[in-house]
Amino acid sequence: MRIQVLYFASAREAAGVGAEAIDVPEGARVGALRALLGGRHPRLAAAWPTTRFAVGERFAADDDPLETGAVVALIPPVSGG
Amino acid sequence: MIALTEAPIDDAALRRAVETPAAGAVVVFHGTVREQTRDRRVLFLEYEAYPAMALAQLRRLADEVRAAHGLTGLACVHRLGRLELGEAAVVLAVSSPHRQAALDAVGDFIARLKRDVPIWKKEHFEGGAVWVGTPSDPQGERGGPTSP
Numbered sequence: 415m416r417i418q419v420l421y422f423a424s425a426r427e428a429a430g431v432g433a434e435a436i437d438v439p440e441g442a443r444v445g446a447l448r449a450l451l452g453g454r455h456p457r458l459a460a461a462w463p464t465t466r467f468a469v470g471e472r473f474a475a476d477d478d479p480l481e482t483g484a485v486v487a488l489i490p491p492v493s494g495g
Numbered sequence: 496m497i498a499l500t501e502a503p504i505d506d507a508a509l510r511r512a513v514e515t516p517a518a519g520a521v522v523v524f525h526g527t528v529r530e531q532t533r534d535r536r537v538l539f540l541e542y543e544a545y546p547a548m549a550l551a552q553l554r555r556l557a558d559e560v561r562a563a564h565g566l567t568g569l570a571c572v573h574r575l576g577r578l579e580l581g582e583a584a585v586v587l588a589v590s591s592p593h594r595q596a597a598l599d600a601v602g603d604f605i606a607r608l609k610r611d612v613p614i615w616k617k618e619h620f621e622g623g624a625v626w627v628g629t630p631s632d633p634q635g636e637r638g639g640p641t642s643p
Contacts, residue, residue: 490628495614
């Protein structure tokens, strides 16, 4: 199934792209996507300990499910204010 | 009023947005770009957001902080794009029947904003630039204009 992945700030610079469509296996969860993206963009994997994921504009855990068309965002350490 | 903007923030509009006869206190907080971050001399900052989620998170925070502190009003605008020294990156206005709730709500809201709202700042200093709080940030500081 195809999902949309958004990269921001340091994650965008590490991935070299702001957004991309990714095919993941049916029933894949956030953790599986994390592993897949780490292989695709090795520089991202170095920041995994501090990178959060969001699905549908809400923070998500590794065991949260993904659905076709889901919008997933990589959220490096935030620094607003 | 909850918004993101690339233009200078109209703090008077935020103040007006929280004014109500029920309020006995109005607090307007400005988080500004300071020149020195530890021993790094900052030239300017660049803010980026995941706009849809940043707005959704700010609205959730606003609802929670309003309820938790019994506020009569809360308005917040965050700047995006390039900011020069001294400019306000965020302005938060709150009103409450008595002052303590408004003062506490400001600290609570800003702390949560800095933890859970997808907005990032890139610090441009003499000799380089870094996304604040990332592993590549040599100072390792999570703060910035509004940190203690």
